[in-house]
Amino acid sequence: MDLNTVVTVVDARRRETWQPGDAWLGGGTYLFSEPQPHLRRLVDLSRTGWDALDLRDDGSLEIAATCTIAQLYRFGRTLQAQAAPLFAQCCRAFLASFKIWNMATVGGNLCNGLPAGPMISLTAALDGECLLQAQDGSRRRVKVTDFITGAGRKDLGPGELLRSVTLPGRALGCRTAFRQASLYGLGRSGALVIGALDPVDGSMALTITASTVRPFRLWFPLPPRAAELRDAIEAAVDDDDWFDDIHGLPEWRRHMGFRLAEEIRRELTRGDAR
Template sequence: MITFILNNKTIKTSENSGMTLLDFARYQQRLTGTKIGCREGDCGACTVLVGTLKNDNVEYQSITSCISPLGNAHGKHIVTVEGTNLQIKLTTAQNAMKSNYATQCGFCTPGFVVALTGFALSNSNHNYENALNAISGNICRCTGYKSIERAANEVVEKLQDKKENTFEWLIQNEFIPDYFKNIPQRLKDIEAKDLDQPKGKYVAGGTDLYVQQADNLIDNSVRLIAEKEYLKGISIKNGSCSIGTNATVSDLWNHSELNSYFPNFKKHLKLVSSEQIRNMASLGGNLVNASPIGDMTIFFLALNSDITVLKPDQSERTLALKDFYQGYKTYDLKEGELLKAISFELPSQQSYFNFEKVSKRTHLDIASVNSAIHISVDNDKISEAHVSVGGVAAIPKYLHETSKFLTGKSLTSKTILEASDILQNEISPISDVRGSSDYKRLLARQLFFAHFTESFPKQFTLNDFVQHA
C-alpha cells in the first residue's frame, strides 16, 4: 500500500507504483492545477514539491510529476499548487506573480508558483540567482519572462529576513499555509515501510525511462529503488570519492566538501538539465541510459571512474567505467545486476578538471557535443590525463589514444595541437538533428582547446590554437 501525505490529506492507495504522480493527482484526486504539458519533464507545468523527513525536519525539493512514479511518493509529503493555497488570500509567491503581471494564459503559472514556494522552503541562499535556478525548469510562452523574473525578485526581497529552517516564519509571512507545521510529525506517524516489489523493471528517478516507456511502466510492475539506502550517499576518504548510484546531481551540488575539490563544480552542473530534473534523476540512471551525450557520464569518464556492480546473489564486481560501454545503448550489465556506486580519485593541487558543453541553447538542453578532462601537471609536464567527449561516437567516448598521448608530454601548445589531431582520429560523429558530422568535429576540437584555456588561462589563449582552425 502506497502511503503519503498529499497536501493536507493522508493518502493510502493500492494503485500501481508505476503510475505517474501527475496522473494520480489529476485523475484520482482531481487536483487539476497541476497541468499536463510536455510529459517529458521539460516544461515545468506539472511541478510539485516533494518533502522528505530528515532528522525530524522536512526538506522540500521541486520535481516534475509527469515523469515521476507514484511509488516514489511513498512516505513523503507531496505538495501541488492547491496545497500552497491560503484560505482567503494569495500567498507571497502567488501575489508576486500577480503584482508583476507575470501571468497571461495562466497555464504555466501553477508550476512557477510551486517552484517559487519550494525556493522559499529551501535551505539555499535566498538570492536572485538561486531564485532563477529554482524556476529554470519552468517554461512560459506568453509573458516574455521578464515579468516572471521580477516576480522571483520580489519573493527574494521578502525572504531577506527569513530565519533558517522555520516553517513558523514562512507561515506568518504568508508563503505557506499553517498545516505545514504539522507535517514532520504526521510523516513520522504514518511509518511508511519499504514497498514490497519483488519483480519488475528497475526504476530510480525515472526521468529517462518515463519519457521513453511511460505507457509500459504505468501498466506493469516496477521495482522502485530510489529510496534504497545502500544505493545512496557520498563518501570522501583518503583522496577518493564514492557516490551511491541513487545520488542526484542536486546531491553533488549541495555537497560542500565535494565542491571544495572542484572550483567550478556548480558552473558545470548548472549545464545539466533543470533544477527539477537535477533533484530527481539518479546518477546510476544516467550511466545505464548509455546516451552518447550523457552529461554526467562524460563527467565521470574524465575522472577515470570505477563502477561497482551488485549481482543478484549480493556479491559485487568492479570495473572501469571506460570499459562499461560495448556499443550503442549496450553495456556490461547482466540480467538482475544493478549499479551500486561510482568511485574516483579526487583532483589534487597538481590536477585540473574541466567540463564543457555546447547545445542549441545554453541551459535545459541536451548536448550537441560535450567534453571533460582531468589532467595532472608537475613542473609543466603532464603526468596523467583523461579526456572524454560525447556526441561523436555510438557510446560516451573515453579518448584512450588522446589521453595516452598527453601523458608524459610537456604542457605546450604544440602538444595540445598534436593531441587534437589524435582526437579527430578517435571520433566518428554522424550527422543528425544536433548537427552535421563536420560541425561536431569542429566542436570536439574547440572544446578540447577550451579545456586548456580554462584550466591554464595564464598560459594559453585561443590565439595559440587559431592556426589549427
C-alpha cells in the same frame, strides 16, 4: 506519464527473482517520461538507505547510484578539491528544472547511456569506476569509459545493478577545464569536452562526450602540442563514433569536438600555442 503496463512495484530491499519486464526505479525521471510497454514490474531503490556521497580517508569519492543531481550539486559547492567546479558545471549541463534536479539520479543518467548525459561526462572525465552488482550478489568493477558502450548502450547484464561510481582522489586533485556547445540556447549538449591536468606528474587527460556515441578519454603523459592532440583524437574517434541526431550532425559535432579540445589544451597550458 502513467505506465499502464506496470502491475506492481516492489521494494529493492526484498529478495525478488528478476523477471523479464522488470526495471530498477531510481528517480524515475526517464521511466515516466515516455511509454514503457515492455515493463511489468518496477524494483524501487528509494528506500535502500545508501549514503548519497562518501568522501573517504584516501581522498576518493563514492557516489551512490541513488544520489540526486541536487545532492551532487550541493556537495560540489562545499568540496575542497581542485576539480570541485566541475560538479556544478556538469549538473548545470542538464538544463533541467529544480523538480528534475531533486528526482533525477546519477545512476539513472549513467544507465540511460545517452551521449549528452552530463553525469557520464563528469564521471568519465574524473576516471570514475562503476560498481556493478549481479542478482546472485557478486560484484564487479568497470571504468565509466568502458561501461558506456554506445548511444543508449551499457555493460549491464539482466538484473544487474549499478550500485555506485567511485572517483579517485588523484582525479579530484586535478585542475579542470570545461567546454559545452549546443545548437540552441537552452538545448541538449551537442558537444561536451573536459580536460584535467594532474599537478602531481603533469599529465593531462581529455574527455570527449555528447558529440560522440560513447565517452572517449585520452591520456597524455605531458600536455600535447596542438598537432599531437588533433592526431590523438583522429586516431581514437572513428568517423562512425561521431553522434548523429536532431541536436547536431556528425560533421558539426566533430568540428566542435576538435575546437573545444584545443581551447581546453590552451587553457590548461596557459595559452601555450605550441
